[in-house]
Amino acid sequence: MFSHSETIRVRYGETDQMGYVYYGNYALYYEVGRVELIRKLGVSYNDLENQGIALPVVAMEIKYLKPAKYDDLITVNASILEIPTSKITFHYECTNQDGILLNTGKVTLVFTDITTRKPIRCPQKFELLLRSQFNE
Numbered sequence: 645m646f647s648h649s650e651t652i653r654v655r656y657g658e659t660d661q662m663g664y665v666y667y668g669n670y671a672l673y674y675e676v677g678r679v680e681l682i683r684k685l686g687v688s689y690n691d692l693e694n695q696g697i698a699l700p701v702v703a704m705e706i707k708y709l710k711p712a713k714y715d716d717l718i719t720v721n722a723s724i725l726e727i728p729t730s731k732i733t734f735h736y737e738c739t740n741q742d743g744i745l746l747n748t749g750k751v752t753l754v755f756t757d758i759t760t761r762k763p764i765r766c767p768q769k770f771e772l773l774l775r776s777q778f779n780e
Contacts, residue, residue: 646777647723648681654716664711665718670738671704674751677722678734685773697767699753702731706749710740717741727774728766730755 652673660666679689692699712718721737731754738746754763 645723645725646681646685646774647721648677648684649719649721650677650680651717651719652676654712654714654718656714659714662711663713665713665716667706667708670706670747670749671751673718673720673738674704674722674734674736674749677720677736678751681722681724681734685770685777687770687773692767692770693758695767696758697764698756698758698761699732700756701751702754703752704749705751706747708747710744710746712738712740712746718746724774727771727778728755730763730765732766 654665658665658669682689689699717740719739719741721739723735724732725735726733731752733750733752736747736749736751738748740746755766756762757764
């Protein structure tokens with residue numbers, strides 16, 4: 645397993661009429677966690693795109709447990725539990741500043757050739773970097 649935690653403060657504009665974080669914003673929070681997890685690995689989305697690789701989302705699941713509110717600090721814990729093939733799945737847990745679990749989720753993306761838009765295998769360099777983290 646390889647994981648990273650990122651803390652985000654809820655902005656007023658991210659809340660709904662009830663004062664809770666609008667449910668769709670968790671997709672953005674998950675993206676922040678995912679991008680920073682990849683960066684921690686030593687790769688950026690920009691690096692992948694410069695190699696002609698895109699990572700479109702093909703599936704997303706969220707289980708909502710508790711609401712978050714304006715000005716809460718949300719910690720997004722993103723993890724990769726298995727070595728990717730042509731797909732990579734990120735697992736998430738969001739907690740608030742009191743350590744209360746707000747939601748869990750997972751997002752699956754596919755490594756895709758930017759030009760042909762067809763799925764490809766995980767880049768070897770990315771896989772090797774990830775394997776090195778799994779072996780630690």
